[in-house]
Amino acid sequence: MMSPARNSFSLAFDVSASGALMDHIYRHQRHIYDASRKFYLLGRDGLLADLSPPPGGTVLEIGCGTGRNLVKLAKTFPDALCHGLDLSAEMLDTAERAVNRARLGERIRLARADAASFDPVTLFGRERFDRIIISYALSMVPPWREALARAADCLSARGSLHIVDFGDQAGLPAGFQVALKAWLSLFHVTPRETLAAELAQLAKAQGLHCKTASRFRGYALCAVLSALPPNARKGRENQPPMARPAPVELLHLSG
Numbered sequence: 001m002m003s004p005a006r007n008s009f010s011l012a013f014d015v016s017a018s019g020a021l022m023d024h025i026y027r028h029q030r031h032i033y034d035a036s037r038k039f040y041l042l043g044r045d046g047l048l049a050d051l052s053p054p055p056g057g058t059v060l061e062i063g064c065g066t067g068r069n070l071v072k073l074a075k076t077f078p079d080a081l082c083h084g085l086d087l088s089a090e091m092l093d094t095a096e097r098a099v100n101r102a103r104l105g106e107r108i109r110l111a112r113a114d115a116a117s118f119d120p121v122t123l124f125g126r127e128r129f130d131r132i133i134i135s136y137a138l139s140m141v142p143p144w145r146e147a148l149a150r151a152a153d154c155l156s157a158r159g160s161l162h163i164v165d166f167g168d169q170a171g172l173p174a175g176f177q178v179a180l181k182a183w184l185s186l187f188h189v190t191p192r193e194t195l196a197a198e199l200a201q202l203a204k205a206q207g208l209h210c211k212t213a214s215r216f217r218g219y220a221l222c223a224v225l226s227a228l229p230p231n232a233r234k235g236r237e238n239q240p241p242m243a244r245p246a247p248v249e250l251l252h253l254s255g
């Protein structure tokens with residue numbers, strides 16, 4: 001039986017070769033995705049902890065996968081309206097189940113679309129979002145620069161775009177870098193080594209503020225592009241802060 005969240009998926013979407021590839025990758029992986037990825041998709045909880053959407057604000061995750069981040073966000077910020085899009089119907093099916101299990105169907109909307117060409121009005125009936133997150137998805141989107149530009153175009157006047165993805169690995173041993181890249185390529189993941197430079201350029205072109213931080217010796221890159229200067233983005237004083245994640249040891253990476 002179709003659940004209500006499924007009805008919000010875009011039925012007009014033309015299933016592309018990329019969508020078929022993502023479905024192929026995740027058809028079985030999605031069942032162990034959340035349990036396994038916590039060991040190597042580092043920096044996601046730090047990104048969520050720093051998000052601070054404004055009261056009643058809107059959040060969009062591009063490449064939302066299993067919905068793990070959206071469910072955490074909706075629980076932490078109880079009046080935020082959350083939206084997620086992904087190219088993989090398989091991942092969206094898992095996300096939909098997670099949303100329904102958490103009884104968050106009223107506050108998390110899901111849709112199938114491509115990161116580089118989505119139309120938020122058709123998908124969600126709104127043009128702009130207060131917070132947009134892209135977590136470990138740019139490394140899987142071939143036209144990742146277009147996806148970044150699309151995200152920046154969808155920011156509200158006080159909005160911010162929060163990104164975490166694989167970094168340039170510069171502080172890690174050369175052997176580790178080679179092994180990591182080879183392993184990631186099995187999943188069609190390509191670290192975007194020029195991501196920090198591209199973000200700086202995009203920020204300049206769009207009049208946004210850009211802050212990037214290399215984490216875990218370059219394993220991950222965290223970035224925020226914001227319409228307001230970083231220290232002017234107001235937190236939500238009346239909301240409980242999301243617990244800061246425990247520091248992650250690099251030991252996990254080889255485990």
Ligand SMILES: C[S@@+](CC[C@H](N)C(=O)[O-])C[C@H]1O[C@@H](n2cnc3c(N)ncnc32)[C@H](O)[C@@H]1O
Pocket residue numbers: 018022037041044062063064065066068069085086087088091113114115116134135136137140141142
């Ligand atoms: C590594 S997963 C990350 C999922 C989630 N953001 C997280 O942090 O756990 C990458 C996700 O990006 C999605 N994806 C890949 N290419 C995409 C595209 N062109 N448009 C939208 N989503 C895409 C994949 O289907 C997958 O769910």
